[in-house]
Structures are given as C-alpha cells and as structure tokens.
Amino acid sequence: QTEILRPILYSYFRSSCSWRVRIALALKGIDYETVPINLIKDGGQQFSKDFQALNPMKQVPALKIDGITIHQSLAIIEYLEETRPTPRLLPQDPKKRASVRMISDLIAGGIQPLQNLSVLKQVEEKFQLTWAQNAIISGFNALEQILQSTAGTYCVGDEVTMADLCLVPQVANAERFKVDCTPYPTISSINKRLLVLEAFQVTHPCRQPDTPTELRA
C-alpha cells in the first residue's frame, strides 16, 4: 500500500538543494510531507545511522516516492518530470533542454558543491567567506554571459524550467555570502521575476516547517 502514502521530503530549510526540489513539488502540485534534517543540530542529523541508510552521501534532499528513495536534487527533479510531466520543467525542444540542463549543472555541479557547508568546514575559518564568494563569483561570471543568449522572462525562454529552480536558491546563497550581485543584471532580474511566483514563495527557506522563529517571514 505504499502507493497511497504521501511522498516524504527530507529537507533542511536553508539547504539550496532542498529548495530546488521543494519548488518542483510545489509547481507540479505534489502534496508531500517534510521530515526536517537539521544539518547543524546534534553535530548534524545527516550523520545519524538512520539517515545514512536513506542517503549514504549524508546530504539533503532525499525524496521517498513511489516506493523508492532518490537523492541528488536534479535526479529527483528529472524523475518528477518523467512521472508527473505537468507542468513541464524541461522544454520540448532538445536544444532548449540542453540549455536548461547546462545551466542547472553549472549551478548544481560548478557552484553549489564548492560553497556548501561540508566543504567550507575543510577550509581555514578566516578564508571560508572568500572561498565561498570566489566559487559563486566565478560561476556567476559565466552564468551571466550564458543567460544573455538563453534567457527570456526566465533562464531559458519564457517558461519556468529546472534551471530557474537552481537559480533562485543559488542567488539566495550569494546574498548570504555577501556577494555583490550588481555585476549580474541578467541573473538579478530573472531572480526577481521568479521570486514573486507562488511556488518560489511558499517554498522559501523563511517559510519552512523547520525554519527557526527568528528567521521566519
């Protein structure tokens, strides 16, 4: 009877990778349960035996759905896209799909992994902020240039795609790490247009079940 169970998202309010998946679930209107995994409390709940059994990478997000557990945010989104195709998060044209995946991979593989908590912990404390900023700045320099040829209203054309699900949480990280975004007018204006959409608002880190009271909005 697993079919009648709601999907379970293992999530942390502040995790940009979890946020990507939350947006996908919201856009596709998939009802789900959140199980918060606090990456800081108790030395990091992702290191618990129970969670490691779910995701040996000890990272959020992980999604229990249709009797399987998927981790890696883009793999989750692609699975949702293939099994719940409406509304579409990848365009129909293969060339445009390539652009969406290229931008998504640039953020999910080329920026976020370098500025995530577990990596920063390995850097001397006084260099952590610069390290994170460098990763974001070098990625955004490339992204700004790429978007100039792919963007319409959003990252690729005029429909919300997987690339947008990666962009907004990454810009939020940039702001947390005090990166000056004025050199990125294309990134900034797309981000602004996305942030007003309901799916991006209800899934925002400041509005999650595990958001601490002082960070709620």
Place this chain on the structure above:
Amino acid sequence: QTEILRPILYSYFRSSCSWRVRIALALKGIDYETVPINLIKDGGQQFSKDFQALNPMKQVPALKIDGITIHQSLAIIEYLEETRPTPRLLPQDPKKRASVRMISDLIAGGIQPLQNLSVLKQVEEKFQLTWAQNAIISGFNALEQILQSTAGTYCVGDEVTMADLCLVPQVANAERFKVDCTPYPTISSINKRLLVLEAFQVTHPCRQPDTPTELRA
C-alpha cells in the same frame, strides 16, 4: 550547411569530464573531431579569449553539434541521448533512470568538482593530495553502498548507462590521487568489467590525439 559538419569536441586527454563524453560519442558511433584544449600549457588554454567565448566556465568538455555548443558533460550526454537514442544510455524504466542520474550526479556534482585542478590550486600545496583523496573517499564510501543495491554487471543493471560513463573516469582519478580502492570491491569490479569494452578503451586518456608521448599506451 552546418548539418554536414562533424561535431567538434573540445577536450583534454586527462580531463575525466571530457572522457565521459568521449565514451558516449564512441558508444553511439558518432564521428567527431577533437580540438585539444591543454589545461596546463600557456597557463591554461581554457582561459584564452577564443575558448571563453565557447564556454564562459572555462572548462572542458564543450561540444559543437547541430549548430549549438553545449558544455557540462551530463548535459551533453543527455542531449546525445535525446537526439541519437541508440544505443540507449538511460534505461527505459523511470526508477532505473533515477538511479542512473543519482549515481551520475553523485560523481559529477559530489566528487569530481572537489578534486578538480582549479579547486586544488586554491588549496595550500601540502594539503592538495589529502584534499583530493578526502573528496574521493567520502564519495566512494557512499557510492559503494548505493551500487550494492543498483548494480548488475554494470552500475545499474546489466546495460552500460551514463552512470558507467561517470564511474570509469572517476576511478582513474582515484588511482592518480593514490586512493586505496580495496575498500570498494563493487566499484572496482564494475570498473574492471567496463575497462575491457572497446568504447572505454579507444577513449582512454592514454590514447588521445593530445596524449603526450611519454603517457601513451
């Protein structure tokens, strides 16, 4: 008349991300031209104006095909899969496709970016080897566990998939960084079975147009 031109792969013999794409092209029987981008010579040819115009991320691989230029190895492979579907590099079953993408993203997003040259350059020289080893070991610990439930002859079941295209080059990196792979019997035996296949042999770093003579085999 761009249709009649052969695809051009911007590649570096030793780049594990380039190798992934070379295997995909070989498996699908796509004839292509290699343009070598030497990541070391001249301070790194990826930083040239010409190459930056092709890929603002200043990374290989990049593939010129069907009138567009795609970068990010997995985005390239997904595009090839959608436009040249035979032989298949993603299974038909969405759950198995999710496993393939999960493993691919784990390697392409969770391991490789942390041990690549541009990141290591930011780490103090005496810590570089340990840094790279740590990234690979923590990823392989997870991967070994995941493969125990997904693997058949190869990473996911008995057919070669995108996950295998990520595995073999990553194991080669592990060997370069002197990671002891005996704790990873599943990874090692899948790697061994893949390395004998022709598509993995002809695309091997020791057999590329830009492989230096002393590294040829």
